[in-house]
Amino acid sequence: xxxxxxxxxxxxxxxxxxxxxxxxxxxxxxxxxxxxxxxxxxxxxxxxxxxxxxxxxxxxxxxxxxxxxxxxxxxxxxxxxxxxxxxxxxxxxxxxxxxxxxxxxxxxxxxxxxxx
Amino acid sequence: xxxxxxxxxxxxxxxxxxxxxxxxxxxxxxxxxxxxxxxxxxxxxxxxxxxxxxxxxxxxxxxxxxxxxxxxxxxxxxxxxxxxxxxxxxxxxxxxxxxxxxxxxxxxxxx
Numbered sequence: 001x002x003x004x005x006x007x008x009x010x011x012x013x014x015x016x017x018x019x020x021x022x023x024x025x026x027x028x029x030x031x032x033x034x035x036x037x038x039x040x041x042x043x044x045x046x047x048x049x050x051x052x053x054x055x056x057x058x059x060x061x062x063x064x065x066x067x068x069x070x071x072x073x074x075x076x077x078x079x080x081x082x083x084x085x086x087x088x089x090x091x092x093x094x095x096x097x098x099x100x101x102x103x104x105x106x107x108x109x110x111x112x113x114x115x116x
Numbered sequence: 117x118x119x120x121x122x123x124x125x126x127x128x129x130x131x132x133x134x135x136x137x138x139x140x141x142x143x144x145x146x147x148x149x150x151x152x153x154x155x156x157x158x159x160x161x162x163x164x165x166x167x168x169x170x171x172x173x174x175x176x177x178x179x180x181x182x183x184x185x186x187x188x189x190x191x192x193x194x195x196x197x198x199x200x201x202x203x204x205x206x207x208x209x210x211x212x213x214x215x216x217x218x219x220x221x222x223x224x225x226x227x
Binding site: 003004031033035037040041042043044045048056091093095100101102105106107108109110 | 120122148150152154157158159160161162165205207209210212213214215216217218219220
């Protein structure tokens with residue numbers, strides 16, 4: 001049973017471009033969470049999604065960031081018009097329904113975004 | 117809001133040395149506390165946990181005790197191995213699905 005898969009592992013974008021980060025949850029997991037780790041800081045919660053629903057986006061920046069988890073396919077974190085301050089490691093986690101931390105909560109290895 | 121502060125790294129040790137990584141928390145109430153570990157190229161994995169004051173979590177030779185009086189959850193291992201080289205994150209549970217993490221401490225163990 002494959003773990004949480006994130007791709008790409010590393011992503012370089014020029015200022016003003018779009019970044020798309022993908023997260024495929026573990027088999028049987030229908031809940032996805034995105035976290036961001038800025039340099040020298042801890043991981044910060046961004047958004048919690050279930051299939052086709054955003055449950056909690058309290059940690060998402062108000063502009064340029066969006067997330068989706070469609071009925072089919074991976075969850076996507078999209079950053080439009082990237083700026084240098086978006087350079088960070090973005091981690092995805094997934095869990096099965098009706099679980100609570102830490103049970104079943106499984107992290108991917110992250111995507112390192114560098115904006116040049 | 118609730119948060120954790122973690123000892124800054126990096127930390128470099130020789131094999132069989134004693135390891136301590138400090139973690140303190142700020143919280144209203146008594147949240148569950150965790151240590152996660154990230155080995156190179158892998159995702160964060162739960163290392164150990166404690167759900168209430170004076171609980172001791174332990175796993176793979178690592179231990180941490182939930183200290184209410186000092187609001188701390190320091191990670192310790194008596195004799196580290198090269199395979200313990202990783203990034204260690206202290207975290208607290210904010211609710212059923214949300215964690216707050218420290219900045220992580222990179223530990224390198226030399227043979």
